[in-house]
Amino acid sequence: xxxPKLFREQIDTVRKGIARKKFQVDLEAVLAADEVRRxxxxxxxxxxxxxxxxxxxxxxxxxxxxxxxxxxxxxxAASARVKELEKKVSEAEEVWKQVSLTVPNIxxxxxxxxxxxxxxxxxxxxxxxxxxxxxxxxxxxxIAWFSKAIDFERGVKVxxxxxxxxxxxxxxLVRALIQFFLEEANSAGYTExxxxxxxxxxxxxxxxxxxxxxxQMYHAQTDDFYLIPxxxxxxxxxxxxxxxxxxxLPVKRVGYTPCFRREAGSWGAHVRGLNRLHQFDKVELVxxxxxxxxxNELEKLRGDAERILQKLNLxxxxxxxxAGDIGFSHSKxxxxxxxxxxxxRWLEVSSCSNFxxxxxxxxxxxxxxxxxxxxxxxxxxxxxxxxxxxxxAILENNLQPDGSVVVPEALRRWYGKDTIKF
RNA sequence: GGAGAGGUGGCUGAGUGGCCUAAAGCGCCCGUUUGCUAAAUGGGUGUACCCCAAAAGGGUACCGUGAGUUCGAAUCUCAUCCUCUCCGCCA
Numbered sequence: 001x002x003x004p005k006l007f008r009e010q011i012d013t014v015r016k017g018i019a020r021k022k023f024q025v026d027l028e029a030v031l032a033a034d035e036v037r038r039x040x041x042x043x044x045x046x047x048x049x050x051x052x053x054x055x056x057x058x059x060x061x062x063x064x065x066x067x068x069x070x071x072x073x074x075x076x077a078a079s080a081r082v083k084e085l086e087k088k089v090s091e092a093e094e095v096w097k098q099v100s101l102t103v104p105n106i107x108x109x110x111x112x113x114x115x116x117x118x119x120x121x122x123x124x125x126x127x128x129x130x131x132x133x134x135x136x137x138x139x140x141x142x143i144a145w146f147s148k149a150i151d152f153e154r155g156v157k158v159x160x161x162x163x164x165x166x167x168x169x170x171x172x173l174v175r176a177l178i179q180f181f182l183e184e185a186n187s188a189g190y191t192e193x194x195x196x197x198x199x200x201x202x203x204x205x206x207x208x209x210x211x212x213x214x215x216q217m218y219h220a221q222t223d224d225f226y227l228i229p230x231x232x233x234x235x236x237x238x239x240x241x242x243x244x245x246x247x248x249l250p251v252k253r254v255g256y257t258p259c260f261r262r263e264a265g266s267w268g269a270h271v272r273g274l275n276r277l278h279q280f281d282k283v284e285l286v287x288x289x290x291x292x293x294x295x296n297e298l299e300k301l302r303g304d305a306e307r308i309l310q311k312l313n314l315x316x317x318x319x320x321x322x323a324g325d326i327g328f329s330h331s332k333x334x335x336x337x338x339x340x341x342x343x344x345r346w347l348e349v350s351s352c353s354n355f356x357x358x359x360x361x362x363x364x365x366x367x368x369x370x371x372x373x374x375x376x377x378x379x380x381x382x383x384x385x386x387x388x389x390x391x392x393a394i395l396e397n398n399l400q401p402d403g404s405v406v407v408p409e410a411l412r413r414w415y416g417k418d419t420i421k422f
Numbered sequence: 423g424g425a426g427a428g429g430u431g432g433c434u435g436a437g438u439g440g441c442c443u444a445a446a447g448c449g450c451c452c453g454u455u456u457g458c459u460a461a462a463u464g465g466g467u468g469u470a471c472c473c474c475a476a477a478a479g480g481g482u483a484c485c486g487u488g489a490g491u492u493c494g495a496a497u498c499u500c501a502u503c504c505u506c507u508c509c510g511c512c513a
Contacts, residue, residue: 041472045482052482055494059440068493075493243432243469374469 001361002103007031017106020323022115025103033096040092044085051078105358107323108295108332114322121322123334126306127315133341133397134406140342140395141273144403145422150274162263162278169420173407174281176414177387178256181283181308185254185384188304190285193255195234198225203237206363208329218260227260231284232381239288241364243374249367250289250297254384257282274388275347281387287380288365291357294378295332298354302334305350305384311410314393315339317346331356334382338389342396347389352382 006014007030018025054075061068112121140146147153149170155163166174182192204210204226209217218227228234235255244251259282285304289297302318309316321333333353337346357376360366366374398406404421412418 038472041482045472048483049481051493055440058493072493077493079493 001100001358002105003357003361004034004100007034014103014106018104020107020111020113021104021326022324023104023328026099027103030096030099030103033092033099037089037092037096040085040089044082044089047078047082047085051075051082054078104328105331105356107326107330108354108356110295111326111332112320112322113324115324116322117325119322120325120335121320123318123320125315125317126310127313127339129315129339129341132313132315133339134399136399136401137341137396138399139273140340140392142342143395143399143405146273146395148422149420160278162276164277168422169415169417170422173411173415173420174387174391176407176411176416177390178281178283179414180411181384182254182256184308184311185283185285185304188252188307190252190254190304193235193238193253195228195231195238195255195257197228197234197257197260198223199228199233199237200225203233203240206240207233207236207359208362209233212328216262218262228257229261230259231255231257231282232286235284235286236359236363236365236379236381239363239365242366244288244365244367244377246290246367246369249377250287250293253286255284255286257284274392275343277388283384283387285382285384288360288377289380290367291375291378294354294356294380297378298332298334298352298380301380301382302336302352305336305352305382308385309336309338309349309390312390312394312408314390314397314408316349327353329355329358331358336383336385338393340389340393340396342399343392347392349385349389349393350383353380355379355381 002014007027011027011031015027018027054071058068058071058075061071112119114120149167151165151167152161154165155161158165186192198220201210201224204217209226209229213229217229219225220227226233234257235253238253239251258279260279261277263276263278285301287297287301306316306318316336316338319335319337321330321335326333330353333351335348336350336352338349339345340347356378359379360376363379365377365379367377368374394408395405398408400406400419402421404419407415407418407420
């Protein structure tokens with residue numbers, strides 16, 4: 001949600017920003033709804049003030065007195081009018097709220113123009129592919145022992161497509177990755193949280209999954225809970241409707257969770273193997289920052305995610321997402337894509353974003369400056385990192401002619417061996 | 423799942439239909455006093471929105487949430503969520 005004052009005071013900024021994002025929004029409807037709403041509020045409040053003062057008079061009158069009776073008749077009419085105006089206010093506010101929610105966040109000035117993912121800018125690349133990709137590399141699903149290590153068929157039997165079992169040393173490698181990611185985040189100053197995997201509708205609304213992405217989440221209908229599509233949801237909502245101390249900013253947290261995504265409507269060859277799953281593991285970095293610092297903090301956040309890929313010796317590139325391709329609530333977004341040497345494709349393993357005050361406004365997360373009024377914080381998040389595609393890149397890039405996979409140095413402390421093979 | 427008790431400001435906690443503009447205490451902020459600290463003492467201390475060009479000022483709402491009764495609701499009624507105690511079930 002945008003600051004309502006922006007509409008009134010800087011409508012051109014809003015108009016330009018939305019145009020850059022290629023969103024179709026009826027800004028005139030937003031302005032008109034605000035006008036109607038304010039008029040209704042003023043009318044109601046005047047009527048209510050009148051009623052309040054009359055009631056105060058009545059409080060001092062003897063109950064059965066003629067003057068009391070006269071006033072009573074008069075106030076019955078006033079009361080009906082107040083009720084009517086109150087109803088108008090709530091209708092007007094509902095309309096205004098609905099149209100306001102259709103307005104996306106405004107992209108930052110540093111975000112490049114563009115319409116689709118083809119217009120995203122390559123910000124930087126890391127890693128010498130010739131040196132880091134094994135000549136034996138092949139798509140991970142073609143590795144001889146793949147189906148023993150990551151068992152999709154048993155997953156289908158037990159649950160359905162996209163819910164694989166990781167078996168034996170592969171399960172151990174998954175656990176090593178989680179441990180490694182969390183330890184890296186800890187040393188970068190993020191406080192670890194272990195979060196609920198089901199959230200209520202209020203939480204899913206605050207971070208923006210509802211109402212837009214309702215069909216993308218699994219829904220436990222008996223209790224009206226949603227399975228989290230990312231740790232961002234529970235971790236960000238930790239501070240929902242709270243006022244933080246300015247001195248505590250930036251608050252930095254990291255959470256490991258499984259993530260659940262219905263991914264309705266996606267299928268095909270490019271989603272084979274580990275590329276796209278209904279349940280997957282992810283370590284998520286979340287920050288709550290001072291508004292003046294959020295874009296600096298975004299660069300640091302991206303650096304924190306990049307460092308992990310570097311330590312794993314995985315070549316990657318950083319994309320600066322163009323205005324037409326960044327999400328609805330994002331102001332600026334970088335994607336980290338790892339090179340999967342077997343598939344010879346870039347795979348997105350992290351998306352680092354600054355939501356400015358857009359999400360904080362929905363979620364009611366603010367801070368109290370030393371002097372002055374409370375303000376909304378800026379929220380940021382980024383994966384640090386998503387597991388399956390990192391795992392895919394490790395398996396492909398490090399595949400040896402003998403069919404074993406060399407485990408990156410950084411993981412061995414947690415994995416306990418230097419190769420994996422079935 | 424059943425029975426009972428409860429949900430009030432940053433915190434504790436009073437308030438059972440009308441000066442509630444929510445007592446009192448604690449905490450916090452600004453003073454005064456005081457070798458320092460402490461103590462004492464005076465004052466202040468929420469959020470959102472509306473009116474006003476702005477400031478000053480004025481107004482409205484908010485006592486878990488939502489409906490209702492009433493001229494008037496923190497207070498009465500209903501629903502709902504949550505917390506605690508006991509019982510049941512259970513990893």
